[in-house]
Amino acid sequence: MAVAISSDAIGNIYPRIRQIVDREDTAYFSDSQLLMFTEMATDEFLQQYYTIFESSQDARDKLEGLVVTQSVSLASPFSIALSGLSSTYYRLLSARLTITPNTSVKIIQLADYSAYINDPFNKADAHNPVIYEEGGNLKVLGIMNTTSIDLTYLSYTTVWSDLSNHSYEEIAQIAARKVLQSLGDPRYQLMQAEILERQTALGGGKRGN
Numbered sequence: 250m251a252v253a254i255s256s257d258a259i260g261n262i263y264p265r266i267r268q269i270v271d272r273e274d275t276a277y278f279s280d281s282q283l284l285m286f287t288e289m290a291t292d293e294f295l296q297q298y299y300t301i302f303e304s305s306q307d308a309r310d311k312l313e314g315l316v317v318t319q320s321v322s323l324a325s326p327f328s329i330a331l332s333g334l335s336s337t338y339y340r341l342l343s344a345r346l347t348i349t350p351n352t353s354v355k356i357i358q359l360a361d362y363s364a365y366i367n368d369p370f371n372k373a374d375a376h377n378p379v380i381y382e383e384g385g386n387l388k389v390l391g392i393m394n395t396t397s398i399d400l401t402y403l404s405y406t407t408v409w410s411d412l413s414n415h416s417y418e419e420i421a422q423i424a425a426r427k428v429l430q431s432l433g434d435p436r437y438q439l440m441q442a443e444i445l446e447r448q449t450a451l452g453g454g455k456r457g458n
Contacts (some may be wrong), residue, residue, distance in 0.1 A: 269425035288407035289421035299427045311416045324395040329387040336404035344380050347397035355379045
């Protein structure tokens with residue numbers, strides 16, 4: 250039976266990982282060593298599900314604990330430093346002006362910047378502001394006056410207990426797979442095949458080691 254994993258007892262994910270990889274000839278890993286594997290596993294978990302966040306309810310459920318909404322003041326030159334946000338920034342999900350009429354701010358890629366500068370029919374203005382990421386900042390076009398904006402974004406973490414509790418078993422499985430890979434254990438290939446099958450079923454494609 251699997252060991253119950255709860256964020257109330259941070260260390261109890263390690264017995265679960267050992268339970269998965271346990272075999273008479275398997276090397277013993279200390280808690281500090283397993284911590285590094287759980288950090289790598291959490292990063293992989295986040296990378297996997299953020300790519301399908303908008304299209305998969307399962308991904309949204311698993312990453313819900315990392316969704317942050319923060320209101321920030323915005324003044325000329327209407328730029329927000331990512332390092333100044335309350336949580337470690339990972340990906341912008343939405344932006345909306347805080348004050349009435351609470352206009353949505355369109356998210357664009359840096360490659361689309363010139364279209365909103367040079368195209369008179371597609372130009373950002375106070376009724377159609379846009380936001381994009383460049384050089385460690387979120388920059389807003391179309392705003393003329395000091396205002397406030399509500400940002401909703403995914404934060405980044407390598408701490409497994411920052412995730413929703415129904416994700417803990419999967420984190421343990423990923424960490425165990427990485428342990429087996431580091432040992433050159435043939436069970437790694439079997440686990441990798443199972444992971445790929447599950448990931449394909451979710452629509453996320455192949456994921457890394």
